Amino acid sequence: MNKLTLSILLIEDEKHIRRFVRTELESRDMSVHEAGTGKEGLIAAQTRRPDLLIVDLGLPDMDGLDVIRQVRAWSDMPLIVLSARSREDEKIAAFEAGADDYLTKPFGTGELIARIHALLWRTHRHAEARTNEVRFGDIRVDLNDRRVTLADEPVRLTPVEFRLLAMLIRNAGRVLTHQQLLTEVWGPSHARDTQYLRVYMGNLRHKLERDPAQPIHFVTETGVGYRLVGLQPRE
Known part of the structure; x- marks a missing residue:
């Protein structure tokens, strides 16, 4: 990317954190706009349309969760909670409101920047790969034809297993809560049936991971949900 093509909106009420984050991001050729309140942030998000939004939850005029929900009413821009x-x-509430990632204070700028890059990459790949074959590791998935291979060998998935896999692929890199996955794959009436999810996630790991006991793609976010990692760009 060219210099200063990535625009970041930081909604944070603590001036020293805004200054610190802005200095670090601008040193890596990102353009940063600051907002000290939720209201200012919502206005800036609508007028500036940044590439990525960073939101603090403890804002002086409104809860950051409300900021996330209002943004999600009109935009799917990448969003990180700080x-x-x-x-x-509290993390689950943020993800269910629409956050893509969550970083707890105190934090390292290296981790923040890595998460920004990963989230922007995931968003870009997702936009390109919605109707195409995707790949992670030795796994290839054709979302249109519902074909799955591991090291070029066909893998048979049940309809539910494929729906779960497709949901994870379409949100690759993003933490999906147990409730989000259960609601989307099984329906609202099963939103609390976490045993279903554990069983089917175990099935996917046994069919697609080299070592199901130490998965590298279907990653557990303890107490929150699951994340698919390792989605690769198209060749």
Whole structure:
């Protein structure tokens, strides 16, 4: 990418954190706009249409979760939460509101930048690969023809297993909560049936991971949900 083509909107009320993050991101050729309140951030998000949004949850005028929900009402722009809230239920609430990733304060700028790059890459690949074959490791999946191969050998998935796999692929790199996966794959009436999800995720790992006991693609986010990692660009 050319210099200063990545635009970041940072919604954070603590000035020293805004200054710190802005300095680090601008040193890596990103353009950063700051907002100190939720209201200012929502206006900036609509007018500036940034490539990525970073949101603190503890804002002075409104909860960051409400900011996320209002943004998600009109945009699917990549969104990272940067917050001191560290409990699992707080992280789950953020993901269910529409966050793509979550970084807990205090944080390292190296990790923040790595997550920004990973999320922007995932978003770009997702846009390109919606109707095409995708690949991660030795696994190839044709979402249109519902074909799956491992090291060029066909893999037979049940309809439910394929729906779960497709959901993870379409959100590759993003944490999906248990409730999100259950609702999308099995329906709203099964939103609390986490045993279903554990069983079928185990099936996918046994069929597609080289070592199901130490998965490298179907990653567990403890207490929150699952994330698909390793989606590769098209050749």
